[in-house]
Amino acid sequence: MPVTKKASSRRKPKQPRSRQTVEAILDAVVRILKREGFAAITTNHIAEVAGVSIGSLYQYFPDKRAIFVALHGRHVAEIDRVIQTALVENASSSLEDLMGAMVDAFIQAHTRDPELFELLATEVPHRADGTRHFAVRFHGAFRLAIASRMHEVKKGHDLDKHVFVVTHMVESLCHGALYRRPAGLSLHQARVEIVRAVLTYLRA
Numbered sequence: 001m002p003v004t005k006k007a008s009s010r011r012k013p014k015q016p017r018s019r020q021t022v023e024a025i026l027d028a029v030v031r032i033l034k035r036e037g038f039a040a041i042t043t044n045h046i047a048e049v050a051g052v053s054i055g056s057l058y059q060y061f062p063d064k065r066a067i068f069v070a071l072h073g074r075h076v077a078e079i080d081r082v083i084q085t086a087l088v089e090n091a092s093s094s095l096e097d098l099m100g101a102m103v104d105a106f107i108q109a110h111t112r113d114p115e116l117f118e119l120l121a122t123e124v125p126h127r128a129d130g131t132r133h134f135a136v137r138f139h140g141a142f143r144l145a146i147a148s149r150m151h152e153v154k155k156g157h158d159l160d161k162h163v164f165v166v167t168h169m170v171e172s173l174c175h176g177a178l179y180r181r182p183a184g185l186s187l188h189q190a191r192v193e194i195v196r197a198v199l200t201y202l203r204a
Contacts, residue, residue, distance in 0.1 A: 022060050024050045026071055030116055038123040043067075068124050075120055076137060079109040083141055095152040095202070098145050100195045106174045107191060118179060142167045146202070153202050166198055173197065 028050035032040050043064060047054045061067045086105040090098045110117045143163045150159065177190035 018060075021050075021052055021056060022070070024052060025057055025061065025067065026074060029067060029071055033119045033123065034115060038119075071124060072120060075117065078112075079106060080137070082106075082109045083138060087141055087145060095146075095149040096195070096199055098149070099198050100191075102142070102145065103170060103174060103191055103194050103198070106170060107178065107187070110174070110178050111187075114178065121175065121179065139163055139167055142170075157202075162202060165201060169198055169201065170194070 025046060028046050029041060031049055032045060041064065043057055043061075044054060046067070047057045050057070061070070082105040083102055086101040087098075090101045093101065143159065146153070146163055146166065147159055150157075153162070173190075173194045177185075177187060177194060181187070181190050
């Protein structure tokens, strides 16, 4: 049976206890990643660390791939939450302030547990089996932010083209600032440059 079908047949947790079991399994994967590395991840080891039976694990995750999908999904959901909060809190802000808030939200979501997010980016199979790319998932949020401030952008610009470029800029530049910036560049300085790059593009 193809992995995609197996992943899609995963039982969805509906009751609080079921959701707790799923969270315990995902938390166990994180602990194994941090302490022992990716090679140590097996379904038996995950069940042992999570304190659940292997049968319980397979009720929710038919294989490791499904677990990786859920782990990336939880990461994306956290970014989703902080970005949506930034949108609401800056509903009446200028384009510059809103873009700064959205960049800050993306960075904030990653700096809460930088070790985990680095592992997700480099060790765990990325965007496995349908976990959507950040720029695709958050296209709507950025579109709403830019559309309501088109008076601050030069007339005649293609909104959807701008949103496509900006979402990819934010994702790529923020990941670079978090994980690959040079020693002499602080995270704050990188943040300032990211916002400036986005605004320069939008106003060019």
